[in-house]
Amino acid sequence: xxxxxxxxxxxxxxxxxxxxxxxxxxxxxxxxxxxxxxxxxxxxxxxxxxxxxxxxxxxxxxxxxxxxxxxxxxxxxxxxxxxxxxxxxxxxxxxxxxxxxxxxxxxxxxxxxxx
Amino acid sequence: xxxxxxxxxxxxxxxxxxxxxxxxxxxxxxxxxxxxxxxxxxxxxxxxxxxxxxxxxxxxxxxxxxxxxxxxxxxxxxxxxxxxxxxxxxxxxxxxxxxxxxxxxxxxxx
Numbered sequence: 001x002x003x004x005x006x007x008x009x010x011x012x013x014x015x016x017x018x019x020x021x022x023x024x025x026x027x028x029x030x031x032x033x034x035x036x037x038x039x040x041x042x043x044x045x046x047x048x049x050x051x052x053x054x055x056x057x058x059x060x061x062x063x064x065x066x067x068x069x070x071x072x073x074x075x076x077x078x079x080x081x082x083x084x085x086x087x088x089x090x091x092x093x094x095x096x097x098x099x100x101x102x103x104x105x106x107x108x109x110x111x112x113x114x115x
Numbered sequence: 116x117x118x119x120x121x122x123x124x125x126x127x128x129x130x131x132x133x134x135x136x137x138x139x140x141x142x143x144x145x146x147x148x149x150x151x152x153x154x155x156x157x158x159x160x161x162x163x164x165x166x167x168x169x170x171x172x173x174x175x176x177x178x179x180x181x182x183x184x185x186x187x188x189x190x191x192x193x194x195x196x197x198x199x200x201x202x203x204x205x206x207x208x209x210x211x212x213x214x215x216x217x218x219x220x221x222x223x224x225x
Contacts, residue, residue, distance in 0.1 A: 004158070006158075031211070033211065033213075035215075040123060040217070041217055042119075042121070042203060042215035042216050042217040042218055043159070043203070043205075043215040044215075045212055045213065045214075048211050048212075055211070056211070056212070091158055091159070095211075103149060103161050103164050104161075104211075104213065105161070106151075106158035106159045106160070107158050108157055108158045109156075109157070109158050111156075
């Protein structure tokens, strides 16, 4: 039973380029969450998606960041015109149904470095 | 003030010691409490999950919740070098939005 998969594991971009981070949830999970982790800081919620729907994006910057979870394929977090401050580890988590008592299972993360 | 406060450490203990990790929180609406373990350059891994005051035990790990004091703890008995990691407390009111502490780095020396 494969866990949450993320790719790429490491991504290097120059300022102004675009970064695309992919997340495939665990089998049977239809809820995906994206978090950002800066060095020495905890995980910060960014966005919560179900298939073809953004449920809550209150933690995501209003500009340059977008997320999607299409009917087919992985969830994608997209960062346009990256800046050095975007350098962080980005984690995806998934859960089966998004109910109160469920916990979230995390992927290994994508480490983004902006030069 | 952060909603969840957690001492970042590092905490260094000898092998076999009892480890106590703690978090405090300010929002009394939190109902669900979790502890995650995160090894260096890996994703967080769920260790314990509770939704009531009191203790929950799983092997060498005990999670303790005191809602009246807004304080949660994770105890690790007979600590091993393989327990060296960052431990993140997390909590939520309900639904999906989970708030994480900054994490405590633990080193268990052989």
